[in-house]
Amino acid sequence: MIELHGDLGVDEERLRAADPDGLYLFALERYPYMxxxxxxxxxxxxxxxxxxxxLARGELKGCRVGKKWLVPKLALLNYLYKGEGREGLQSA
Structure with missing residues (x-):
């Protein structure tokens, strides 16, 4: 299911796939996608x-908007699961 935020959609299936153990998504609900x-x-x-x-070293994926860094939840989930042998996940 894709949840719309303005003109952009958030692919909930990709988020769930990035957190197969369900360890983080519940706790991340109160945070914005970016x-x-x-x-x-x-x-x-x-x-x-x-x-x-x-972020500056590229270990966590994000983008700079002015002086602020923004990190998509998908990138954070990929970082949190990094090193657990889960290949094939794509960062946002």
Whole structure:
């Protein structure tokens, strides 16, 4: 099912596939699809600076809009599951 946000759709099936164990999606419900580095930091119990370092190194996928970083939930899920041998997932 695709949930619409303005003109863009969020593919819920891809999000569920990225979190097959259902560990994170429930907790991520209160966050917007495009999360700021501060929101990612809050969710992961990291600092905003640590999150920005991950983004700058490309370990966590996101995009810069002005001075802010935005991270799609799908990219965060891929990062959280990284290293568990789950290949074939595509980042947003």
């Amino acid at each position: 999360m700021t580095s501060a929101q990612v930091a809050e969710f992961t119990c990291a600092t905003s600076q640590e999150v920005r370092r991950l």
